[in-house]
Amino acid sequence: MSESRTAGLLLVAPALLLVSALFAYPLVFSVASAVSDPAGGVGLANFAKAFQLYSGDILYTVFIVAISTALTGLVSIAIAGYLTMGETPWLVSGLAWLYRWPLFIPFIVAAQCMRTFLAKNGMLNNTLVMSGLFDPDQTVSLLDWRGIIVTFVWKQAPFVALLLAGGMAALDRATIEAARNLGASRLRCLIEIVLPLVAPTLMVGLILSFVIMLSVLSVPLMVAGSQPTMLTVDISFRINAYGDYPVANALGVISYLMTAITAWIYLRYALRERQEKAA
Amino acid sequence: MYTRIIMSALATSLLAAPAGGQTLNVATAGDQNMVDYVRDYLGPLFEKTHRGVRVVSVGTGPGDAGSQKIYEKLAAQKSAGTTTWDLDVIVIHQKIAGQMAAEQLLAKYKDDIDTGKLVSRETAANALGADVSGYVMPMFHSQTALAYNPDITKDIPGSYADLAEWVKKNPRKFGYNGIKGGMSGVAFVTGWVYAFSGNAEQMIKGPYEAATKAAWDGLLGKLKDFNKNVIITPGNAGTLDMLNRGEIAVGPVWVDMFYTWMAEGKLPPSMKLKLITPGMPGQPMYYAVPAKAANARLAEAFVALATSPEVQAEGIIKRFNWYPGIDAKYLEGKLDRAAWDKLFTDISPDELAGKGQPFPITPYFNDVLELYEKKVAN
Numbered sequence: 001m002s003e004s005r006t007a008g009l010l011l012v013a014p015a016l017l018l019v020s021a022l023f024a025y026p027l028v029f030s031v032a033s034a035v036s037d038p039a040g041g042v043g044l045a046n047f048a049k050a051f052q053l054y055s056g057d058i059l060y061t062v063f064i065v066a067i068s069t070a071l072t073g074l075v076s077i078a079i080a081g082y083l084t085m086g087e088t089p090w091l092v093s094g095l096a097w098l099y100r101w102p103l104f105i106p107f108i109v110a111a112q113c114m115r116t117f118l119a120k121n122g123m124l125n126n127t128l129v130m131s132g133l134f135d136p137d138q139t140v141s142l143l144d145w146r147g148i149i150v151t152f153v154w155k156q157a158p159f160v161a162l163l164l165a166g167g168m169a170a171l172d173r174a175t176i177e178a179a180r181n182l183g184a185s186r187l188r189c190l191i192e193i194v195l196p197l198v199a200p201t202l203m204v205g206l207i208l209s210f211v212i213m214l215s216v217l218s219v220p221l222m223v224a225g226s227q228p229t230m231l232t233v234d235i236s237f238r239i240n241a242y243g244d245y246p247v248a249n250a251l252g253v254i255s256y257l258m259t260a261i262t263a264w265i266y267l268r269y270a271l272r273e274r275q276e277k278a279a
Numbered sequence: 280m281y282t283r284i285i286m287s288a289l290a291t292s293l294l295a296a297p298a299g300g301q302t303l304n305v306a307t308a309g310d311q312n313m314v315d316y317v318r319d320y321l322g323p324l325f326e327k328t329h330r331g332v333r334v335v336s337v338g339t340g341p342g343d344a345g346s347q348k349i350y351e352k353l354a355a356q357k358s359a360g361t362t363t364w365d366l367d368v369i370v371i372h373q374k375i376a377g378q379m380a381a382e383q384l385l386a387k388y389k390d391d392i393d394t395g396k397l398v399s400r401e402t403a404a405n406a407l408g409a410d411v412s413g414y415v416m417p418m419f420h421s422q423t424a425l426a427y428n429p430d431i432t433k434d435i436p437g438s439y440a441d442l443a444e445w446v447k448k449n450p451r452k453f454g455y456n457g458i459k460g461g462m463s464g465v466a467f468v469t470g471w472v473y474a475f476s477g478n479a480e481q482m483i484k485g486p487y488e489a490a491t492k493a494a495w496d497g498l499l500g501k502l503k504d505f506n507k508n509v510i511i512t513p514g515n516a517g518t519l520d521m522l523n524r525g526e527i528a529v530g531p532v533w534v535d536m537f538y539t540w541m542a543e544g545k546l547p548p549s550m551k552l553k554l555i556t557p558g559m560p561g562q563p564m565y566y567a568v569p570a571k572a573a574n575a576r577l578a579e580a581f582v583a584l585a586t587s588p589e590v591q592a593e594g595i596i597k598r599f600n601w602y603p604g605i606d607a608k609y610l611e612g613k614l615d616r617a618a619w620d621k622l623f624t625d626i627s628p629d630e631l632a633g634k635g636q637p638f639p640i641t642p643y644f645n646d647v648l649e650l651y652e653k654k655v656a657n
Contacts, residue, residue, distance in 0.1 A: 052657075115517075119524060120526040141526060143513065221513070221514075223513060224513060225457060225510070225517075226456065226511060226656070227457050228656070229459060234459075237459045239344075240347045241344075241645075243347060
């Protein structure tokens, strides 16, 4: 018994070491730096300063990421839903081939493309003007919060759709077909039958997307101006302009708290699911 | 026996390597044009005169952020007690130079090289209030100014006060990049504080008094109102992009980037520059050699070449449109008239001398940035 226990510990040691060195240590270090008081000792001065200077940016970040997550959910449900229940084979296979492309484009490249695509006299508006839908003086630049959201959704929706389509494909087709035979429309079938069954997958995809979007620096930096801006930009500015790690870490801790809240929601949800299954 | 053979073989191979079988590591902070300058122009030129030497150039990113990265790398090597550091030549901004000199991260090399004597501007000794004499050689000087498109607007404001009125009549026709997207926006904001505070001289020369900033609330509130009528662009290049597409008519830019973009056809040739009163800041970039650079000698030779009149004329002025780092009188005869005149098409040497200002000393600089974050951006 004790031998197998040692062996088990040995087996888990590399993973444990890796996690502690690359995750636990930096996390503890950054929290410690965030609560260090400039005058010495422990205090919340860094957080006070973070709120004083960046309260607007904190709200802005929550706003951007929340809207982007919601839209990512909608778009990915539409894509995955059509892939599962579409009835035009060439459309389904075309979409299946096309929708994954953004997965292979890094954020920074996406941001660079959006910079010329969404500008006032950019490709999108020029196309609309040339097709006669808009007058040149009616066009507006989308290089602000809207640009960030468009880039995030463009980048994350395929990721969630990939997970979701996988989840939907694994469902028992009989349920769907039974509902269809009884006369339910495809939309109703999607919303009332399919979605509840794949909700856990959707949740995981959205939470991962939320965390990823919260951590992206290149997109807010390149797509939109800096007032207001997202927390990642403020963190980098705090370090680069002032060499001020404590306040940067305080902002970091604030973003951990945002992700912690979503993680908590997820865990609660997962736990309830498990209990329901066990019961 | 075998060990000895291997050892001696190794020793011979090391000794036999040509004197220049070396790699010179150059780290450059700043926009892409600075990295291009070292990689495409200066590096190959140095390799030509020093056979066997390979110049490896890395860019560490635009703005003070790039310099901060270089500082952190060297500071880490110093505190780790490393005997030789792996950067040989660094190109850094003013703000970090004083700190690096004070923390003994830099070698005092200026008087060891011939071109050290050719430098005349005060910035070679004084970096935002910090004494850096001997530690740095100015690579070039650059200047910010307002770029404008005369096809869109004819009446260009001549001063900060005029500009504040102008944006009310021309909403969303002026754009700048705030303070988090590069130095042209920082320069614009600094110029605003110079213009309306009346503290410009003290901010530039010191001494620092923490109480000075207490009187800035009014001018920052005015800047916040000003911002309601302008567009905040994404970065130095973002301002130029929007000028190019005609989305804004006026915006602060770096003079060198302006001319370079125009030469590359990325700005309409009709665009012009104006240096508004009471003035806008500019800055040098510095060549420095880390205190424990592995190839210190070679590094000095590299900087000597980079600051020689020939290279300053051909590389700095003609190809990259910067103002020279060394005294302009040493460039006579090295440069054709047209290339020199092009630098001063829109901004005359007198205007540059009168309205080209340095950035403030570091504590005031930080005050400007942080108060902007507190009172204007948030």
